[in-house]
Amino acid sequence: MEHDVEAEHLVKRFGEHTAVRDVSLRVPAGSVLGLLGPNGAGKTTTVRMLATLVEPDSGTARVAGLDVVADARRVRRHIGLTGQYATVDGLLTGRQNLVLLGRLLRLGRRGAARRAAELLERFQLTQAADRPVGTYSGGMRRRLDLATCLIGEPRVIFLDEPTTGLDPTSRVLLWQTIREQVAAGTTILLTTQYLEEADQLSDHIVVIDRGRVIAEGTPDQLKDSVGREQVEIRLADPGHAETAAAVLRRQGGEPALEQGGRRVTATLSGNLPMISRVTADLAEAGVAVTEVTLRRPSLDEVFFQLTGATAQSTGPAPRKEQA
Amino acid sequence: MSRTAPIPDDGPLLRLAHAVHDGFVLAGRHLTHLGRTPEKIVTGTLTPAVIAVALGYLFDGVVTVGAVPDYTAFIMPGVLAQVALYGIGTTALGVVADLDNGITDRFRSLPISRSSVLVGHTLADLVVTAVNLVLVALVGFAIGWRIDAPAAHVLAALGLLLLFGYAMLWVGVLLGLALRTPDTVNSVSGLVLVVFSFLSTSFIPVEALPSGVAQVAAWNPVTALVTAVRDLLGGPGGVVAADPPLPVEHPLPVLFAAVALVLVVAVPIGTRAHHRAAAR
Numbered sequence: 001m002e003h004d005v006e007a008e009h010l011v012k013r014f015g016e017h018t019a020v021r022d023v024s025l026r027v028p029a030g031s032v033l034g035l036l037g038p039n040g041a042g043k044t045t046t047v048r049m050l051a052t053l054v055e056p057d058s059g060t061a062r063v064a065g066l067d068v069v070a071d072a073r074r075v076r077r078h079i080g081l082t083g084q085y086a087t088v089d090g091l092l093t094g095r096q097n098l099v100l101l102g103r104l105l106r107l108g109r110r111g112a113a114r115r116a117a118e119l120l121e122r123f124q125l126t127q128a129a130d131r132p133v134g135t136y137s138g139g140m141r142r143r144l145d146l147a148t149c150l151i152g153e154p155r156v157i158f159l160d161e162p163t164t165g166l167d168p169t170s171r172v173l174l175w176q177t178i179r180e181q182v183a184a185g186t187t188i189l190l191t192t193q194y195l196e197e198a199d200q201l202s203d204h205i206v207v208i209d210r211g212r213v214i215a216e217g218t219p220d221q222l223k224d225s226v227g228r229e230q231v232e233i234r235l236a237d238p239g240h241a242e243t244a245a246a247v248l249r250r251q252g253g254e255p256a257l258e259q260g261g262r263r264v265t266a267t268l269s270g271n272l273p274m275i276s277r278v279t280a281d282l283a284e285a286g287v288a289v290t291e292v293t294l295r296r297p298s299l300d301e302v303f304f305q306l307t308g309a310t311a312q313s314t315g316p317a318p319r320k321e322q323a
Numbered sequence: 324m325s326r327t328a329p330i331p332d333d334g335p336l337l338r339l340a341h342a343v344h345d346g347f348v349l350a351g352r353h354l355t356h357l358g359r360t361p362e363k364i365v366t367g368t369l370t371p372a373v374i375a376v377a378l379g380y381l382f383d384g385v386v387t388v389g390a391v392p393d394y395t396a397f398i399m400p401g402v403l404a405q406v407a408l409y410g411i412g413t414t415a416l417g418v419v420a421d422l423d424n425g426i427t428d429r430f431r432s433l434p435i436s437r438s439s440v441l442v443g444h445t446l447a448d449l450v451v452t453a454v455n456l457v458l459v460a461l462v463g464f465a466i467g468w469r470i471d472a473p474a475a476h477v478l479a480a481l482g483l484l485l486l487f488g489y490a491m492l493w494v495g496v497l498l499g500l501a502l503r504t505p506d507t508v509n510s511v512s513g514l515v516l517v518v519f520s521f522l523s524t525s526f527i528p529v530e531a532l533p534s535g536v537a538q539v540a541a542w543n544p545v546t547a548l549v550t551a552v553r554d555l556l557g558g559p560g561g562v563v564a565a566d567p568p569l570p571v572e573h574p575l576p577v578l579f580a581a582v583a584l585v586l587v588v589a590v591p592i593g594t595r596a597h598h599r600a601a602a603r
Contacts, residue, residue: 051432054602076434087425091356103348104433106341132359148429 003062004029004156004187005050010059012045019045020056021211027156027189027204032182034202035191038307042211043191044084047158050189051081064155080149084161084191087145090134094125094144097133098151105152112151119147123177139170146177157181159190163197175200195303209307222302230295231278233264236288244289247281342436349430349443353417354450367413367455370516371405372462374398378526380466399463400480400552401525404545406455407488408519412512414448414495418597419505427601438594445492452488456481472557480555483578487548490582493589500596519545529571541568544581550574 005027012020020042027033037043048054050061052072061068064078081087088097095116102112120129123143128136133144142162149157159178163171178201182188192198198205199219207215207222215222231253233244241261248255251274253266268274275294282289357363379395379402421427421444430440460468470477495512502508520526522536523545529537540546551574570577 048428053428053431073434076432079432081429081432083425083428087429089352089424089426091359092352096352096355100348100352101429101433104345104430104435 002029003027004065005033005061005063005189007046007050007061008059010046010049010056010061012042012049012054013057018211020049023059023206023208023211023213025206025213025216027187029155029187030182030185031203032178032188032190032201034198034205035189035208036193036195036198036205036303037191037208038193040210041208043193043208044160046208047081047160047189047191051079051158052076053081077152078155080152080154080157082142082145082149082157082159082162084164088133088141088148091132093130093132094120094136094140095129097144098148101148102151107151115151119150123147124173137170139166139173142166142170142174143177146174150181154186156187156189159188161191161193163192163194171197207303207306215302215306223297225302229268229274230297231266231268231275232291232293232295233278233282233289234291235262235264236290238262240285240287243285244282244287247278247285247287250281251278338436342439342442345435345439346442346446349439350446350450351443353444353447357447357451363413364451364454364458367406367409367451368458368462370409371402371455371459374405375402375459375462376466379463379468395463395466395468396556397528397553398526399460399468400549400556401520401523401545402463403456403459403484403552404487404523404525404549405516405520406459407452407484407491407548408516408545409455409512410448410452410488411491411495411498411515412508413451414445414492415499415502415508415512416505417444417448418496418499419503419508422503422600431598431601437598438590441496441594441597445489445496448492448495449485449489452492453481453485456484456488470556472555476555476557480552483548483551483555486582487544487578490585490589493586493593496593496597497589500593500600503600519543523549524571525549529568538568541570542577544578546570547574547578547581551578 003026005025007023007025010020010023011018023042023046025033025035035043035046045054049056050063050068052063052068052075055069063075066075066078068075088094089100092100098116098119099109099112102115103109105112107115116129117126120126123146125140125144125147128140133141136144146159146162162178163174166174175197178188178190182201188201190198190201202219204218205216205222206213215225217225231248233248235241235244238261241257241264244264245255245257248264248266248268251266251268253268255264255266257264268278272294275292279289279292375398378398383394418441421440427440472480498512498515499508502511523540523543524532525545527540529541529546532540547570550571554574
């Protein structure tokens with residue numbers, strides 16, 4: 001497979017502090033990689049190395065097939081970057097920002113003006129185009145930021161926490177624009193601390209914590225790696241709560257009673273066959289059920305399990321599942 | 324592995340042309356800023372204008388300094404040199420502000436020359452210096468300064484002030500990168516302005532200075548600048564000493580050497596330090 005981003009064992013230290021200990025990742029051309037991790041995990045430093053802004057202390061990386069250290073200048077012709085702080089000039093207008101960067105990308109005065117008008121239109125910024133960016137809302141600034149990194153029609157875009165601090169509407173609008181860009185064939189590496197965002201946008205997720213990759217896979221693979229489903233049973237009669245709990249306990253769960261016994265939940269493994277056993281047992285015990293739901297673990301739970309595991313790696317091993 | 328055909332590297336001439344183009348485009352950015360914050364121009368003229376009024380207008384006629392007949396005409400080149408020195412602080416503050424701003428990352432992720440960001444910065448500040456020179460000269464005219472020289476000499480004097488001023492802007496780049504906070508930049512650049520300005524022959528003729536100080540003042544590049552500008556503008560030089568120090572007798576070679584030295588040292592060091600400072 002063709003990869004637009006390939007990083008091998010990247011390491012970056014700042015004085016005493018090691019920001020990135022060992023990060024390797026690959027982004028196939030035309031796909032979206034979500035780099036997921038808590039604050040301080042090394043996401044931004046990784047992106048800055050890939051975007052030629054800092055040189056790795058060791059390890060190698062290629063972007064658009066070019067080495068980010070030896071060929072930094074040529075890499076820059078193929079990339080677009082948005083930082084977690086919006087990298088636009090607050091004193092210039094939106095249009096002036098776009099024209100400035102267009103001219104630096106050698107589109108010429110007229111070419112830059114045309115491209116600026118196009119992008120302003122596409123990002124719904126035409127009305128605000130001639131106002132200083134300092135007067136923009138957070139969502140408008142991020143949209144402009146994304147627009148500026150598309151001026152040169154780059155092959156690879158790095159989005160460093162593109163929606164941090166945005167309201168839900170602006171976030172959804174930005175997600176939509178990112179999806180359009182993916183549809184147009186751009187390769188995207190996106191960092192985020194929001195699991196929902198990684199889940200929504202990424203083809204592939206790399207989870208990093210304390211400068212190391214701790215898990216990777218598609219969103220589904222990551223959810224499967226946790227491997228347990230949450231079963232939720234709603235009862236018609238709270239008096240049956242204990243009986244229902246006993247049924248779940250027999251399947252190896254540790255049931256919890258909620259809402260005064262109206263709801264019984266447990267984490268179990270075994271998928272649909274398990275569900276049919278549970279419902280059969282409940283019918284046999286004469287428990288009247290209004291609803292049975294099976295919920296896959298959310299990416300949040302996967303994330304907490306992964307990062308929690310590294311945080312307490314010296315603690316007791318997770319309890320072994322009983323079949 | 325790669326979709327793109329290899330792109331040939333630009334030749335050195337084309338790269339230079341691009342660097343100059345990018346420098347001008349980026350200078351345009353700073354000048355647009357200035358259009359939104361015109362008060363920045365006023366602050367640059369304030370100190371020199373106050374000195375011109377205080378010394379040239381209030382003290383003139385009360386204080387006799389050395390053998391100088393027309394004190395206002397004597398000090399105006401020194402006042403204009405202060406405008407050039409003031410640029411150190413302007414550029415240093417601009418460099419500090421840009422480093423704290425994400426936009427530096429954006430520029431560094433573009434395929435542009437490393438030096439063009441600072442070239443753009445200093446070119447824009449040179450325009451500010453030029454405007455300030457004209458404004459302060461107007462203050463001089465208001466308090467009775469008259470130039471008695473051909474237009475070509477006036478332009479040459481302006482050229483020398485801008486040349487020296489440009490070198491000072493690169494000193495400002497180094498200062499900003501070394502200090503990194505606006506507060507320290509303000510106090511240090513203020514001190515540099517006062518020391519270099521007053522420890523020269525800007526306001527006191529060299530023969531009127533105590534002999535130890537006179538040697539230091541004579542070799543201060545500001546003295547070479549001020550003396551050269553005085554010669555061009557036909558003002559009173561006050562050079563009556565039988566054996567004037569070399570920089571006073573031959574100001575131009577000393578001035579050019581000083582400017583060349585500053586640029587040769589400050590441009591490469593500043594460019595590299597700026598690159599390193601931004602790579603964090």
